[in-house]
Amino acid sequence: MSPTFEFDGAEIAARDGQTIAGALIASGRASWRTAAGAERGVFCGIGICQDCTVTVNGAAGVRACLRTACDGDVVEPESR
Amino acid sequence: MRVVVVGAGVIGAASALALARAGAEVVLVDRAGIAAETSSRCEGNVLVSDKGADPAVRPEAELAIASNAMWRSLALELDAERGDGPATELEAKGGVVVAFPQGAAPLTAFAEGQRSIGIRAEVVDGAALRALEPHLSPEVELGVHYPDDAQVQPSLATQSLASAAMRRGARLVLAEVTAARMRGGRIVGVETTSGAIDADAVVLCAGPWSGEAAARLGARLDIRPRRGMILVTTAMRQRVFHKVYDADYVGAVGSADAQLQTSTVVESTPAGTVLIGSSRERVGFDDRPALAPIEAIAAKAVRLFPFLAETQLLRTYAGFRPYAPDHLPVIGEDPAVPGLFHASGHEGAGIGLAPATAELIAHHVLGSATALDPAPFLPGRASLAEVAA
Amino acid sequence: MSRRHVVVLGAGPAGLAAAVAALEAGARVTVLDEGERLGGQYWRHHEAITDRRLQHGWERFERSRDRIAAGIAEGRAVLLQRAAVWRVDVEPLRLHALVGKPDAPGRRRVVVRGDALVLATGAHDRALPIPGWTLPGVTTAGAAQALAKRDGVTVGTRTLVAGAGPFLLPVAQSLAIAGARVVEVLEASRLPRHAAGWTARPWELAAAAGKGLELAEYARSLLGQRTPYRTGSGVVRILGERRVEAAVVARLDRAWRPIPGTEREVACDSVALGHGFTPRLDAAIQAGCALTEAPPGSPRFVVADPDQRTSVDGVWAAGEITGIGGADAALAEGDLAGRSAAGTPHAALAAARRRRDRTDAFARRLEAHAIQDGWSSWLEDDTLVCRCESVEAAAIVRASGSASRALRLATRAGLGACQGRTCGSSVEALCGERLGLDARPLLAPMRIGELLGGSEATA
Known part of the structure; x- marks a missing residue:
């Protein structure tokens, strides 16, 4: 079963068990957050750097590299 | 005239500037550096809202009113001197003290007293309150708006005060003061870990460590630490627009109770984080991150602003607030050691009270003019002697 | 047989080895780990996705995983996965964790008590x-x-x-x-x-x-x-x-x-x-463990005695937090720490100590790769050093050297979302002094609401 989630209005299909970051990368995206106007994506990949955070189902600051994508998740990009 | 100022927190830095401006040769001595302790572990409050009109505390209210006005002109001057960026980040955003249903009557009575001594304090409710703070809990019924409450970035402001003093000839010495140099019963300098410094006067601004430092200088001063814990959130879209407190704040500062006390103080910073304070505990100089105060602060903050429940915490930190047994600042010459002046015991209000305190110090040390009344804060005052005895 | 309750923080090679060894020594064991699956970074995997060619020493992982599963079946082991440990108290020993989907609001708040703690929190890339x-x-x-x-x-x-x-x-x-x-x-x-x-x-x-x-x-x-x-x-x-x-x-x-x-x-x-790597010392620092000395910008490590005991009573350390040595060293240290924490006396640990000591050579060779000071000369004035707060190198250099904690704080370098975990060592190297950025009161991100409503205690 492959979960599908919404990202910034687009439907993203993830492999079962993939993280949100993994699925976003697989969809061809390298960045999904802005910091001081510049684009950011995964940097540390293991939950340390906070660069890849997204808002998931309304909760901000979710590390996309740690969070497994779930069917029906609504994921939004962040900026700070 | 040479003056040694011991302690480079906000009180020491402001005093150094005031003394240098009045023509003294100033040596600022600190064991750790500028704003190394309390002045970088606090919210940067420049408040009038928490100052009551009761006779026992009214002198501090008057000092706060004067100091609040001084900060505004001082911030402009420091900005102009620095030139390449804000020197204090003074934000005159105003404060809103709010009451839950049972607390409305005491708060409005408190505000009425404040108005009688010249503090602007406007009762707001309903739509007016929501217009000030749209994200407040619906539980909150009434608030008092204090347009004159302000905040500075405390460590930056302290640095700017010290830099301004140094531009006027003050010198910074990184050393720990170990003893007084005495001659003819008068203090004539200090011994430090990097040598002796002669002086015509010594001003002790060591915050919560002032009692210990006074003892090294042969004086007796009862100043104790009270720990305050503060929570810091991650940066976010601004949803808190003033300094917002619950009405318990006044009780916590004025209390002699050793037990943990908290009252909520919530505010945004220019960096986008939200600061949530603050607890008061008498636990000595224990700065380990304690659990009970952060849980208590968190609960109260969420009650005030429900959206905070989903907000991420970045860190917590502890700072020590110096207080005197009668909860008034101690400013003036030591009754037993001529030439030694104290400026401490500001208890969590040191940032706000720094400019007025510095003016009083310049008055005591150099005889500079002041419109402030120095009498209530003198170290020899009766209320301090009684408690100490 | 030991009747001690050994709590292991981290389920990478060191933590797994510690847990298995403590079980073998008869202890009760609770393992807490932030991941969804055991293995830490070294054995990071997903059953349906991971190419087996990417895994090394996989049989050892499987044996460890199965031994812990057996411990759970015997009622002697508890495994808390997706557990973000945000606070460690040592007197008495208490680990405060939030259990649930990473960074989701309203995770289950759990407090784990125990007799001994093995810290095996690993390292992250620098x-x-x-x-x-x-x-x-x-x-x-x-x-x-x-x-x-x-x-x-x-x-x-x-x-x-x-x-x-x-x-x-x-x-x-x-x-x-x-x-x-x-x-x-x-x-x-x-x-x-x-x-x-x-x-x-x-x-x-x-x-x-x-x-x-x-x-x-x-x-x-x-x-x-x-x-x-x-x-x-x-x-x-x-x-x-x-x-x-x-x-x-x-x-x-x-x-x-x-x-x-x-x-x-x-x-x-x-x-x-x-x-190279930055050891994840947050929990060890909060527990009060003594660290080695090192110049600003160079990693410090947890000081451990020959049996992996730290300076704090009841706390052991294993793996990369005691020195970067790779998976073999982590496994050997974890094994020793787990046995010792379970109460095995020093004299009975000689073989485990020898196995650990054999891994030292590799760790020593890694010293040839240590970061050298000249790296800062490839920075430009506007190179961002602190990624979270977008602080440029020039601002940090300007603030360094002065007597002012104030100035350094005012740059906000190291004060952002990652709390200096990414840039802290570099900022300290540029400032030429330790700034205490690694003393973090909260060991993991959490939401304010997760502090409310008490917690569920486990024995």
Whole structure:
């Protein structure tokens, strides 16, 4: 079963068990957050750097590299 | 005239500037550096809202009113001197003290007293309150708006005060003061870990460590630490627009109770984080991150602003607030050691009270003019002697 | 048989070894780990996704996992996964954790009590700041590894791997297996050919490490891709508008200063950086464990006695937090720590200590890859050093050297979302002093609401 989630209005299909970051990368995206106007994506990949955070189902600051994508998740990009 | 100022927190830095401006040769001595302790572990409050009109505390209210006005002109001057960026980040955003249903009557009575001594304090409710703070809990019924409450970035402001003093000839010495140099019963300098410094006067601004430092200088001063814990959130879209407190704040500062006390103080910073304070505990100089105060602060903050429940915490930190047994600042010459002046015991209000305190110090040390009344804060005052005895 | 309750923080090689050893010694064991699956970074995996060629020592992992499962079945082991430990108290011993989906609001708040604690919190990659390193497409070497293993993806298709240390090799191999072309592997250190036993050729390096087979495999896969492995070289600038388009590579001198005139541009769409590792000391520092001394910018480690005891009663440490030594050292230290924490007396641990001591040689050889001071000379004034708060190098350098904690705080370097975990060592190196950024009151991100409503206690 492959979960599908919404990202910034687009439907993203993830492999079962993939993280949100993994699925976003697989969809061809390298960045999904802005910091001081510049684009950011995964940097540390293991939950340390906070660069890849997204808002998931309304909760901000979710590390996309740690969070497994779930069917029906609504994921939004962040900026700070 | 040479003056040694011991302690480079906000009180020491402001005093150094005031003394240098009045023509003294100033040596600022600190064991750790500028704003190394309390002045970088606090919210940067420049408040009038928490100052009551009761006779026992009214002198501090008057000092706060004067100091609040001084900060505004001082911030402009420091900005102009620095030139390449804000020197204090003074934000005159105003404060809103709010009451839950049972607390409305005491708060409005408190505000009425404040108005009688010249503090602007406007009762707001309903739509007016929501217009000030749209994200407040619906539980909150009434608030008092204090347009004159302000905040500075405390460590930056302290640095700017010290830099301004140094531009006027003050010198910074990184050393720990170990003893007084005495001659003819008068203090004539200090011994430090990097040598002796002669002086015509010594001003002790060591915050919560002032009692210990006074003892090294042969004086007796009862100043104790009270720990305050503060929570810091991650940066976010601004949803808190003033300094917002619950009405318990006044009780916590004025209390002699050793037990943990908290009252909520919530505010945004220019960096986008939200600061949530603050607890008061008498636990000595224990700065380990304690659990009970952060849980208590968190609960109260969420009650005030429900959206905070989903907000991420970045860190917590502890700072020590110096207080005197009668909860008034101690400013003036030591009754037993001529030439030694104290400026401490500001208890969590040191940032706000720094400019007025510095003016009083310049008055005591150099005889500079002041419109402030120095009498209530003198170290020899009766209320301090009684408690100490 | 021991009747102690041993709590193990971290389920990488060190933590798993500790848990298994403590179970063998008869203790009750609780393992807390932030991951969804056991294994830590070294054995990071997903059953349906991970290419088995990316896993090393997998049988050891399976044995450990099965032993813990057996412990659970016997009622002697408890496993708390997806457990973000945000606070450690040692008197009495209490671990405060939030259990649930990472960073989700309203996770279950759990307090774990125990008689002994084994800290096995591991390390994360350290990446030095480089002009352009915030561009999308630049990741740590560990991220490249994790994405390849756990998610089966690579950030780009032409990747430059750069940094220092033999761990760059498995990263390059993972990238290759996951489908990227590794254009070059750049090792900043000029490896001494004679003194420490390293050579410029990775397969010999591998043999010297006593891990011949494993590292020789890496070397072969690099050769298969015709990937050059260059020592004394590094990335000094990363180019691109909205993502990586190329990198400037230069020869580095012994101090890691770029040698003028040696710069060349390498086309790539991704860069994986790993200049060694930063031990994850947050929990050890909060527990009050003594650390080794080191100059600002260099890692400190938990001081451990011959049986892996820390300076704090009832607290043991194992793995990368006691010194970067790789998985074999972590396994050996974890085994020793687990036995000792379970109450096995010192005299009965001689064999375990010998196994641990045999892994020292590899750790010592890693010293040849230590970060050298000259790296800061590839910074530009406007290079972002603190990624979270976008603080430029020049601002940090300006604030350093003064007597002012105030100025350093005012830059906000190290005060952002990651709390200095990414830039802290670099900021301290640039300031020339320790700033205490690693003393973190909260060990993991949490939401304010998660502090409310009490917690569920476990025995």
